[in-house]
Amino acid sequence: MEDVITEIPPPSRFFQEDLNNFAPPSQPLPSPFLLFSDPKTEPLRPSLLIIAISPPSLYLFDNLCTKTLIGSLILPEIPFSGNSIEPTPADKCCNIYELNGAANLTLLVSLKCPVSAERFNIVAKLLVGKQIIPERVLILGSVQSQNFRGKLSPDETYAFKLETLAERGKGSDSGASSLLEGLDYFPSGSMVDGLAAALLSQCQMRNIRGTLCVSWPDHGSSVVAQVRSLLQKNVLHGFDLSSSAGVEDKHLRITQIKDYPFDSELYT
Known part of the structure; x- marks a missing residue:
């Protein structure tokens, strides 16, 4: 006689999509939006908009004192729990500052x-073109090893740029220069995707002078120093992006242990 308790139940007569018909549809998430401390009817028109996505750029701007919080990008799916009232490097948020x-x-x-x-x-549309209409955009992203044509050594640092036609055209005119003058272009055959690519595409569609700077690796004192040098030399003249050695070393040790990309060939 079969044991009705331990016997494996027969397969359901319904397909998975049929079972979903009995469940109420989930409510769609609200759309992201920008929230400013001093709401204005007119869009902001900055001379330069810097969008920091890569870990080195986020670290540098976290330690920049000469900035004022003016707003935030609100993503309804990201909870506010764990964030402090005053912005800290550990917060999971997207803040907008004026330098x-x-x-x-x-x-x-x-x-x-x-x-x-x-x-x-x-x-991308919220940050470039709707409530913020910049003259120039600088996006700081990362090189994605799976999309790079060639081998990337974790012991070496790299930085490349991609530009919109408006930025490249202005740079070729007399009296106008590229935002990251002298930096090599991203190698042909390699690809950039994700939010950084969407932001650069938005700049291209709106004929905005946009530059995407991607760096490698994501963590380490050498890549932080390289990004800092690029910003101080070409973009933020006179801004102090340095930090105390103890704080920087502690941050880099933590991020390297937590997130450092390992070379899979060493373990095959």
Whole structure:
């Protein structure tokens, strides 16, 4: 006689999609939106918009004192639990700052929370072209090893750039220069995807002078120094992006242990 308690139940007569018909449909998530401390009817028109996505750039701007919080990008799927009232490096958020002391209005977007792939386009449109209409955009991203044509050594640092046609065209005119003058272009055959690519595409569609700077690796004192040098030499003249050696070493040790990409060939 079969044991009705321990016997494996027969397969369901319904397909999985049929079973889903009995469950109420999930409510769609609200769309992301920008929230400013001083709401204005007119869009902001900064001379330069910097969007920091890569870990080295986020670390550098976390330690920049001459900035004022003016707003945030709100993603409804990202909970606020665990974030402090005052912004800290550990917060999972996307804050918008105004850089104090710049000759012209310069905004910084510090994107420290994950953005899902289906949100890339709507977030890119929010940051570039709707409530913020910049003259120039600098996106700081990372080289993705799976999309790079060639071998990337974790012991060496690299930085490349991609530009919109408007930025490249202005750079070829007399009297106008590229934002990251002298930096090599991203190698042919390699690819950039994700939010950084969506932001650069938005700049291209709106004929905005946009530059995407990607660096490798994601963590380490050498790549932090390289990104710092690029920013101080070409973009933020006179801004102090340095930090105390003890704080920097502690941060880099933690991030290397937690997130450092290992070379899989060493373990095959």
